[in-house]
Amino acid sequence: MQSAIIAGIGHTEFGRLPERTAFDLEVEASKRAIEDAGLTPDDVDGLITDPGPAQGILDGITPHYLALGQYLGLDPAYTGSDILGGASSIAIIQRAVLAIEAGLCSVCLCVYGDSALSTPGSYSYGRGDDAAFGLFGAVGIHALAAQRHMHKWGTRPEQLAEVAIAARKHAAQTPHAQNQRPLTLEQYLADKYIAQPLRRADCCLMSDGAAAVIVTCPDRAADLRQSPVRILGHGQASSLSTWASTDHFDTLPAARCGPQTLARAGLTPNDIDLVMLYDCFTIVVLMQLEDYGFCKKGEAGAFVEGGRIGPSGSLPVNTSGGLLAEGYGGGMLHVIEAVRQLRGVAEQRQIKTVQTALVSGHGLGMNTHATLVLGK
Amino acid sequence: MSTNSQNSYPLPQPTGFTKKFWDACQDKVLTVYACKNCDHTFLPGGPACPQCWSPDLVSQPVSGLGTVFSFVVYQRTYHPAIPAPYVVALIELEEGPKLISNIIGCAPKDVEIGMSVRVHFETKDGFLLPRFTPLNPDNKSEG
Numbered sequence: 001m002q003s004a005i006i007a008g009i010g011h012t013e014f015g016r017l018p019e020r021t022a023f024d025l026e027v028e029a030s031k032r033a034i035e036d037a038g039l040t041p042d043d044v045d046g047l048i049t050d051p052g053p054a055q056g057i058l059d060g061i062t063p064h065y066l067a068l069g070q071y072l073g074l075d076p077a078y079t080g081s082d083i084l085g086g087a088s089s090i091a092i093i094q095r096a097v098l099a100i101e102a103g104l105c106s107v108c109l110c111v112y113g114d115s116a117l118s119t120p121g122s123y124s125y126g127r128g129d130d131a132a133f134g135l136f137g138a139v140g141i142h143a144l145a146a147q148r149h150m151h152k153w154g155t156r157p158e159q160l161a162e163v164a165i166a167a168r169k170h171a172a173q174t175p176h177a178q179n180q181r182p183l184t185l186e187q188y189l190a191d192k193y194i195a196q197p198l199r200r201a202d203c204c205l206m207s208d209g210a211a212a213v214i215v216t217c218p219d220r221a222a223d224l225r226q227s228p229v230r231i232l233g234h235g236q237a238s239s240l241s242t243w244a245s246t247d248h249f250d251t252l253p254a255a256r257c258g259p260q261t262l263a264r265a266g267l268t269p270n271d272i273d274l275v276m277l278y279d280c281f282t283i284v285v286l287m288q289l290e291d292y293g294f295c296k297k298g299e300a301g302a303f304v305e306g307g308r309i310g311p312s313g314s315l316p317v318n319t320s321g322g323l324l325a326e327g328y329g330g331g332m333l334h335v336i337e338a339v340r341q342l343r344g345v346a347e348q349r350q351i352k353t354v355q356t357a358l359v360s361g362h363g364l365g366m367n368t369h370a371t372l373v374l375g376k
Numbered sequence: 377m378s379t380n381s382q383n384s385y386p387l388p389q390p391t392g393f394t395k396k397f398w399d400a401c402q403d404k405v406l407t408v409y410a411c412k413n414c415d416h417t418f419l420p421g422g423p424a425c426p427q428c429w430s431p432d433l434v435s436q437p438v439s440g441l442g443t444v445f446s447f448v449v450y451q452r453t454y455h456p457a458i459p460a461p462y463v464v465a466l467i468e469l470e471e472g473p474k475l476i477s478n479i480i481g482c483a484p485k486d487v488e489i490g491m492s493v494r495v496h497f498e499t500k501d502g503f504l505l506p507r508f509t510p511l512n513p514d515n516k517s518e519g
């Protein structure tokens with residue numbers, strides 16, 4: 001059987017959009033994705049959603065996919081929502097592939113959306129009983145990992161800065177990016193700490209916005225408006241035992257699902273032309289470069305020096321600016337940029353010879369991870 | 377998501393699974409959960425031993441000694457009752473389990489990974505919380 005394909009992509013603007021609701025944004029992104037594919041809403045027989053945290057995940061009565069399906073007037077053969085934090089966008093695409101390959105549906109709409117920027121406190125929640133000790137937001141957990149990386153491997157603030165600076169440089173070439181302001185090393189070092197050692201510039205944006213892709217089977221190719229992007233491999237790994245696991249803060253589950261997914265695609269890290277890494281915090285980019293095998297464990301700090309992951313570097317990472325600068329798209333914007341690059345329509349950001357792309361998703365308290373390998 | 381919606385201190389909400397731990401704290405005793413079937417010790421509490429899935433658990437007092445596994449200095453205030461700066465640390469207890477707590481009794485700049493610490497109970501709104509202080513006054517110990 002030929003692998004499933006991504007046939008359509010669509011997203012809204014990203015930024016502060018207080019007059020819009022998450023559902024309104026999700027409908028717009030869905031419409032754009034189905035139009036991009038050259039299909040119609042009547043073709044959609046699968047709907048899988050990634051509701052962002054500001055949507056309260058569920059209101060207790062109406063699941064997110066049900067509400068969105070109602071607004072879109074869909075009666076799909078297969079539906080659901082996945083709640084894996086930042087790994088959800090890839091997880092729902094993964095589910096779409098599985099459903100399509102099992103013959104449960106043939107055109108699956110995968111949607112992320114949220115109004116996190118206009119919803120106060122959406123990402124600054126206390127982490128259960130640990131809120132009593134001031135553990136709030138995702139930043140504290142990632143600062144614990146950053147502190148260990150710095151202690152164990154000698155990683156320096158200037159190396160975290162490389163990730164943040166590269167993201168801004170990529171975003172400067174991305175017309176819809178939310179933060180296109182240049183960032184210098186001096187500005188980075190002078191930036192205020194949020195949760196030391198992480199500064200504000202180490203933290204991703206919050207955004208209102210939505211993004212969607214259409215996953216379908218290759219035998220629909222004749223009906224499509226765009227050249228298809230093939231899904232060469234997908235994988236998932238989790239660390240649900242959290243810090244009871246000895247290496248929870250030192251190694252991401254990516255170390256397991258990364259090599260597995262690449263092997264399923266018949267590829268190695270050297271074969272990947274475009275790397276789109278989930279970048280909620282700069283430290284996570286460094287850890288993933290190691291755990292996916294783009295460099296050795298502990299060497300990511302030195303690896304990113306000299307602008308290596310920036311626009312003119314030898315391994316551009318997150319060519320649209322990522323969560324750090326393009327906007328918080330849950331991970332779906334990473335997938336969309338990979339599709340644009342593989343279609344050859346990334347305009348001034350276009351990498352010359354892109355045959356393959358690796359996209360990652362990372363979620364919750366570093367508990368979940370998902371990997372997607374795409375090809376022409 | 378409910379704990380930061382008001383200005384009162386965000387105290388723990390002991391449940392059936394965590395009640396023994398927090399109750400012991402109110403007697404200034406730090407405990408871990410121990411499995412009677414396989415002797416595994418762990419935190420936080422749950423319905424069963426995460427190693428063998430036995431529901432036969434007991435609360436077991438520990439030394440209160442541990443080391444700093446990692447830490448973060450919050451420089452932004454997230455809750456009005458917990459003003460920054462403050463140190464949140466993941467403590468690895470001598471007996472093995474890890475827990476989130478605070479390092480108090482030294483300046484944030486003097487906290488280090490591997491530093492030896494000892495539990496110190498502090499009252500917040502009438503509730504005793506287990507915090508940790510450096511074991512050595514010079515904070516130079518390596519774990």
Ligand SMILES: [Zn+2]
Nearest residue numbers: 411414425428
């Ligand atoms: Zn056991």
